[in-house]
Amino acid sequence: MIALPSSPGAYGTALIVAGLVLGSALGWVAWGRLRRLFGGGGAATTAVAGVLAVALASSVGLAPFLAWRVVQNLRYTSRIQRPIVERIAAYENNLDGAAFDKVARIIPRHATFYVEASDPVRMNFAPWALSALLPRIAVGEPAQAQWILTLAIDPRTLGVPLASVRRIPTGYGDAAPVYLARVAR
Amino acid sequence: MIGDVLALLGANACLLAAGVGVLRLAGPRRPPARLADLGLAYLAGVAAVGVISPLLLMAGLDLTLPEVLLLCAGLFLTGFLRRGREPAPERRLRLADDLRVVLLAAGVTAAFLVLLAVVVSFEPLYRSDAWAQWTPKARAIVLLGGLDPRLFSSQAYRGMNLDYPLLMPSLEAIDFRFMGFNTQVLHLQPLFLFVAYLAALAALVRDRVPRTVLWPILLAIALAPTLAIQTASLYADVPLAVFFGLAGLCGWRWLGDGDRGSLALFGLFAAAALATKIEGRIFVGALALLLVVIAWRGSRARAFATAGVVAAAVLLAVVPWDVWTRVHDVPVNFSEGNAFSPSFLAANTGRIPHTVYVLLRDLLDPTAWLLLVPLGLAAVLLSLRFSARRSEAALVLGTFGLSFAGLVWTYWSTPFDLDWHLGTSATRVIIAPALFCASFAPVLLAGVLESAGDPASPARAELEARRALR
Numbered sequence: 001m002i003a004l005p006s007s008p009g010a011y012g013t014a015l016i017v018a019g020l021v022l023g024s025a026l027g028w029v030a031w032g033r034l035r036r037l038f039g040g041g042g043a044a045t046t047a048v049a050g051v052l053a054v055a056l057a058s059s060v061g062l063a064p065f066l067a068w069r070v071v072q073n074l075r076y077t078s079r080i081q082r083p084i085v086e087r088i089a090a091y092e093n094n095l096d097g098a099a100f101d102k103v104a105r106i107i108p109r110h111a112t113f114y115v116e117a118s119d120p121v122r123m124n125f126a127p128w129a130l131s132a133l134l135p136r137i138a139v140g141e142p143a144q145a146q147w148i149l150t151l152a153i154d155p156r157t158l159g160v161p162l163a164s165v166r167r168i169p170t171g172y173g174d175a176a177p178v179y180l181a182r183v184a185r
Numbered sequence: 186m187i188g189d190v191l192a193l194l195g196a197n198a199c200l201l202a203a204g205v206g207v208l209r210l211a212g213p214r215r216p217p218a219r220l221a222d223l224g225l226a227y228l229a230g231v232a233a234v235g236v237i238s239p240l241l242l243m244a245g246l247d248l249t250l251p252e253v254l255l256l257c258a259g260l261f262l263t264g265f266l267r268r269g270r271e272p273a274p275e276r277r278l279r280l281a282d283d284l285r286v287v288l289l290a291a292g293v294t295a296a297f298l299v300l301l302a303v304v305v306s307f308e309p310l311y312r313s314d315a316w317a318q319w320t321p322k323a324r325a326i327v328l329l330g331g332l333d334p335r336l337f338s339s340q341a342y343r344g345m346n347l348d349y350p351l352l353m354p355s356l357e358a359i360d361f362r363f364m365g366f367n368t369q370v371l372h373l374q375p376l377f378l379f380v381a382y383l384a385a386l387a388a389l390v391r392d393r394v395p396r397t398v399l400w401p402i403l404l405a406i407a408l409a410p411t412l413a414i415q416t417a418s419l420y421a422d423v424p425l426a427v428f429f430g431l432a433g434l435c436g437w438r439w440l441g442d443g444d445r446g447s448l449a450l451f452g453l454f455a456a457a458a459l460a461t462k463i464e465g466r467i468f469v470g471a472l473a474l475l476l477v478v479i480a481w482r483g484s485r486a487r488a489f490a491t492a493g494v495v496a497a498a499v500l501l502a503v504v505p506w507d508v509w510t511r512v513h514d515v516p517v518n519f520s521e522g523n524a525f526s527p528s529f530l531a532a533n534t535g536r537i538p539h540t541v542y543v544l545l546r547d548l549l550d551p552t553a554w555l556l557l558v559p560l561g562l563a564a565v566l567l568s569l570r571f572s573a574r575r576s577e578a579a580l581v582l583g584t585f586g587l588s589f590a591g592l593v594w595t596y597w598s599t600p601f602d603l604d605w606h607l608g609t610s611a612t613r614v615i616i617a618p619a620l621f622c623a624s625f626a627p628v629l630l631a632g633v634l635e636s637a638g639d640p641a642s643p644a645r646a647e648l649e650a651r652r653a654l655r
Contacts, residue, residue, distance in 0.1 A: 001304070001417050002311050030286060037283050037397065044571035044637035048398070048630045051563050055401040056290060058556045059408045063293050066408055070304045077307040085369055088309040089316040114341075124317075127344055131321035135328035138341040 002088075003076035004069055015065040023061015027053040090132070093124035096170040096178075100132040103168060103180055107147045112137050114145035118152035122174065125151045146183055152176035190306065190373070192364030197227070197377055199257040204230025206264030207453065212446015221391065224384025225431075229450065231356065231378060232428060232457035233260055236502055238355035239460060243509045247331030248355065250362045282397045290400035294407045298380055305376045305417045310368035315419040318345045320368060323357035327366075334513055343516040350506060352460040353421045375416045375423050382427040383407060386624055389434045394631040402627045405560060406620070411553035415616060421462050426617040428458035429468045430624045436476045436491070437580060437628065443487065448494055451476075456498035458617075463519055466503070467595070468617050469495070471587035478583075479576050524598040536603050540596040543607045544589065548615050557623045564626035564633075572632040581625040588618040 008016060034049035080088065087097025107113055113136055117125035129149055130138050139145050142160040150158075151174065155165055161184040168178040204226035211229070234256060238248060246252055310316045322345055325336050336342050360374055383403050390399060406412065416423045432454035438447035455473070458465040473495040481488040510517070523529035548558050565585075568578035592614055599606045 001414055002309060004414070033283055033286065034397065037281065038634055038637075042637055044567065044633050047563075047567050047571075048633050048637075051560055051567070051626075051630060052286075052398060052401045054556060055405040055560050056286065059401070059404045060289065060293055062555060063297060063408060066410060066413075067297060067300055069410075070300060070413065074304045074307055077304075077309060080307075080309060085309045086366075089311050089313075092311050124313075127317040130342060130345070131316065131324065134321065134324050137329075137333075137335045138339070140339065140341045 001070065001073040001077075003073045005072050008065070008069075012065055012068060015068055016062065019061040019064055021061075023057040026060055027057025030056050087132070089124075090128045091172060093128065094173040095125060095128055096172040096174075097128075097132075098172075099168050099170045099178055100129060103129075103149060103178075104133055104136070106166075106180060107133065107136050107149075109135050110137065111146045112139045112144065113147040113149055114139055114142045114158075115149045116142075116153055116158075117150070118176065122151050122176070142183070146185070148179075148181040148183060150179045150181075153179070155179050155181035186306075186367070186370065189364040189367040189370040193360055193370055193373055196253075196360050196363035197374075199254065200230040200234055201227045202230065203234055203257040203260035204228065204232075206230075206261035207233045208450075209264030210267065211449040211453070212444060219388070221384045221388035224381040225388045227381045228378065228385050228427065228431060229453060230257070230260065231381075232431075232453050234359070235352040235356050236453070236456045236460050238359070239351035240501075240505055242326065242332045242351065242355065243505055245331065248326060248358050248362060253359050253362060282395055287396045287400050290404040294383070294400070294404045297408055298383075301413055301416075302373065302376055302380075305372045306370055308369065308372045308417045310371070310419060312418045312420060316368075318349075319353055319419060319421060320357055320371070321345055322347075322351070322354035323361060324366065326354060326358040327361045332509075332513075338513045338515055340516055343518065346518045347515050348510045348517045348519055350460045350462060350465075350502075352457060353424060372417055372419055375419060378424050378427050379412065379416050382430065385431060386434065386627075389431075389438060390628055390631075394627040395634075398631050398634070399627045402560070402623065402630075405555060405557045406623055409554050409557045409623075411612065411616065412620070415613060420613060422613040422616045425458055425461040425465055425468075426620040428454045428461060429465065429472070429617045430621050432458055432469065433472055433580075433584065433621050434624065434628075436472060437577065437625070439491070440476065440480055440483075440487070440576070440580070443484075448490060451491075452494035452498045455495060456502040459498060459502040460506075464592075464595075464614055464617065467591035468584075468588045468621075469498070471591060472584045472621075474587065475580050475583040479580055482576075520600070521598070523600060524594060526598070530598060533597060536597045537593060539603065540593050540607065543611050544592060544596075544615055547612050548619055553612065554619065558619050561619070561622035561626045564629040565622070567633050568629035571637055572629065573636040574632045577625070577632055578629055581622055581629065585618050585622045588621070592618075 005012060031049050031053035034052055035046055038045035038049055084091065084097070087100070090097035090100065113133065115126045115129045115138055117123070133149075142148055142155075142158045145160075148155045148158060148160065148162070155162060163182045163184040165179060165181040168180050170178055201223065207229040208226045234253075237256060241252065241256070242248065310320060325333065329336060337347050356374065357371060360371055364370060383406065387399060387403065412423060432451050435447045435451035435454060438444060439451055455469045458469050473491070476491045477488050477495075480491050509515075547553065565578050565582050569575055569582075572578065596603060596607060596611075
């Protein structure tokens with residue numbers, strides 16, 4: 001979950017402590033009831049009752065904290081706007097997700113493209129492009145492509161004759177330029 | 186969003202219908218009469234459609250809406266090709282239930298799962314393997330019309346792990362066909378599998394385990410934080426654990442009852458586990474070995490039948506995909522690494538204790554599992570000590586141990602940096618064996634109670650005879 005609290009904080013800690021106290025009390029009561037239900041004080045029945053009581057106590061006791069935790073996540077995710085939510089992996093990786101929409105409006109569906117980013121730090125540029133630009137098809141070499149998409153690389157340096165080069169405006173994340181070039185055929 | 190949720194429910198209703206047919210075909214069960222039976226039927230449908238869909242894709246189809254509807258309708262109708270046998274009367278449990286315990290556990294479980302459904306339906310697609318591998322493959326199947334070799338044979342898409350099994354991408358592709366590309370609502374899909382698993386577990390042990398024993402364990406499974414988190418990740422680890430757990434439970438029923446329907450379901454869920462993730466081969470291999478060994482002690486015919494069904498599952502879920510990837514030059518990311526290189530293994534024995542430590546640490550981490558795994562292991566120990574049906578404990582402990590050993594071997598032989606490999610995957614790959622162990626806890630505990638508490642029970646007589654022999 002994208003926004004689970006990384007630490008319980010004061011409120012979460014209070015829920016854990018209260019839950020453990022209540023859970024322990026509940027477990028003690030449950031253990032007694034289950035032992036009686038299972039027919040007495042033999043070692044086997046006592047142990048089985050103990051396992052079930054611990055399962056019940058630990059789960060019920062911590063349920064309020066676990067519920068609080070996922071609700072904190074929900075409070076964040078329910079506020080994310082729809083255009084962002086479908087592109088959040090791009091934004092999480094310092095890329096402008098909307099820029100790929102602009103690219104997708106230019107490259108025709110089912111056309112081929114080559115994608116490259118300048119360095120390993122920008123390693124998520126290509127994977128996001130591969131997914132976001134479907135059904136456009138990526139190829140492994142610039143010379144095989146109809147279009148070239150780069151981050152922080154001038155496509156003119158890739159050794160392929162180009163018909164046009166344009167810079168895709170970005171409004172978020174990595175300030176390096178995103179280029180889209182059409183290969184000359 | 187509501188429309189997309191309804192569309193997703195429609196897709197899953199088709200899977201349920203398919204599963205009703207599969208269950209009817211498999212055994213004596215009548216159409217699901219209880220809520221828990223619906224969970225089993227639904228998962229049977231998911232498994233059947235999930236195993237068949239990759240075969241259809243390999244055959245050149247592209248899982249369009251009419252194709253999916255035809256497949257589900259076909260599976261539903263197949264169930265009516267044979268006359269359903271009358272179900273055998275269910276065993277009556279001797280133990281009474283403590284309704285307060287049952288209601289408390291069931292109430293908290295239901296409330297938490299409903300909350301989880303709301304939370305998950307708002308979850309964005311952000312986990313790297315999900316947005317960069319699993320879901321893009323599903324999108325590609327839909328947008329390119331099946332397994333387009335321009336993508337699936339391309340080095341440019343190598344990072345998508347194109348050679349990995351296709352059950353989850355197929356399932357997600359079906360969801361996309363029904364609702365469009367809503368990756369937020371898509372997160373409900375693995376949650377449906379998880380919730381159905383809890384119901385299916387209840388259905389499979391209903392005549393063996395009192396509700397008082399079952400529900401506290403179901404509650405502990407439902408609330409285990411790592412299961413909720415991994416379910417919301419859209420990774421395939423929880424679906425794999427679900428299919429593996431069901432394969433184990435159906436295999437156990439087959440050993441106990443000799444019911445061929447249980448054997449068929451074991452084969453179906455084993456095939457689904459194999460078609461979900463590559464680790465499924467380790468886990469299903471471990472389970473199959475234990476089932477065959479235990480069956481061999483009672484009936485060689487039953488052992489051969491078990492082995493035959495496992496072979497059929499491999500033939501259905503592994504071989505066609507392996508052949509297809511070779512024929513189409515699919516870039517191969519999976520390799521056995523150095524698993525069969527004695528010199529590499531000998532030079533890296535120092536990896537073993539570190540790997541064992543990390544896996545055990547993650548298994549026993551209370552922030553991930555609460556106390557679920559220790560409780561499961563405690564049930565195994567109690568069963569070994571007190572139960573007359575020790576073969577059940579042997580099945581669980583053996584499968585868990587072999588699965589664990591298989592994981593250790595995988596990390597021992599990894600060509601990657603060990604710490605990186607463990608850090609990125611250990612918490613996920615242990616889910617299947619951990620859930621397997623926990624899922625058997627009610628069975629083992631009920632066996633202990635039956636052996637200890639009822640002088641008239643055959644299990645008790647067997648236990649006393651065994652003690653007398655010592």
